Amino acid sequence: MKIDAIHLREITMPLAFPFRTSFGLTTVRRILLVELEADGLTAWGECAAGEHPYFSDEMIDTAWIITESELAPRLLKAELQGGGNCPDIFKQVRGHRMAKAALENAVWDMEAQRQGISLANLLGGTREKIPCGVSIGLQDTDELLMEKIETELAAGYQRIKLKCEPGRDTVLFEKVRDRWPDILLSCDANSAYQMKDIDRIAEWDQFKLLMIEQPLWYDDFYFHSMLQKRLETAICLDESIRNRRDALAAIDMESCRIINIKVGRVGGFSEAIAIHNATAERGIPVWCGGMLETGIGRAHNIALSSLPNFSLPGDVSASKRYWAEDVIEPEVTVSKAGEIVVPTTPGSGFVVRRDRIDSLTVRKTTLRRS
Ligand code: OSB
Ligand code: MG
DSSP: OOOOEEEEEEEEEEEEEEEEETTEEEEEEEEEEEEEEETTEEEEEEOOOOSSTTSSSOOHHHHHHHIIIIIHHHHHHOOOSSGGGHHHHHTTSOSOHHHHHHHHHHHHHHHHHHHTSBHHHHHTOOOSEEEBEEEEOOOSSHHHHHHHHHHHHHHTOSEEEEEOBTTBSHHHHHHHHHHOTTSEEEEEOTTOOOGGGHHHHHHGGGGTOSEEEOOSOTTOSHHHHHHHHHOSSOEEESTTOOSHHHHHHHHHTTSOSEEEEOTTTTTSHHHHHHHHHHHHHTTOOEEEOOOSOOHHHHHHHHHHHTSTTOOSOBSOOOGGGTOSSOSEESOOOOOTTSEEEOOOSSBTSSEEOHHHHHHHEEEEEEEEOO
């Protein structure tokens, strides 16, 4: 297959609820979408890069430049079998994994459509339904947080993840555990702690958390390994894991016992599958993280989550938790049992609403095969 055209767009969408983490507050998302045309078919990809380089070193504006000047021209020149060819096509460009993932994932989506199979099936998925958790941002008051948890549990979500940071941790966990002693509960620090906090973190063993996500530096394995030795609770790495080799290093050093796979963070479905397979062989469970995606990225996360080693509830939740109105049809919904049904129709299984996307677009450019 040859790609005839690549459309880049930036859309802006206000979040239904502001999202606060230890690294910052997001109220309006600026999102880079890519749309591929080949043989009369259309496939979309969503770039996970944020508005600022706070989660990773990428942001929407760097992703736009790299996509327009480096990645899209390479993709337009290539003769492709499928998304699995993309890492090789892009390999001269170092880093910029979120930019690469948007294009690669769109190619996988296109290939699924061409073969007339679901994206989940093409990726090697085996689950008919995926278990869902929620990530709850830092709240202005503890009362608000307790209300949010109550709402999400009532909606059926199987795991609650609390964002935390120094000063908004131990007391909070205590309150939540007092009220809900048995729920699956985890926390995510997004690198807000240092080694001087190690005694404080060790106290959290009493709360029987399912995991503590990325407590230390975003690029670290070594100090996480020292911390993991001190803890009964599993550490889960998110930011630190960029590829399969990182996963192998982290497992070997015992820096974590669980891994969060974000397809954008690792550069696309090929690398996500490689990490999935490596962790499965070594008995390390994984789950699918989220990056406040629209329905386009969310649909891709659902397909990825259908692989067998995605055995823990992920951060893939319903469209309405993020958006007053999503950009796909139907919107993503979660059952009372806290599950999303994996589509079985060709491609991602969702229809992209171009009219809605047009009305949200603030810049657009097209590159064509010459
Ligand atoms: O660390 O998992 C994270 C959102 C933006 C950036 C980083 C993270 C998150 C989330 C929210 O936790 C996941 C979601 O609901 O999409
Ligand atoms: Mg995280």
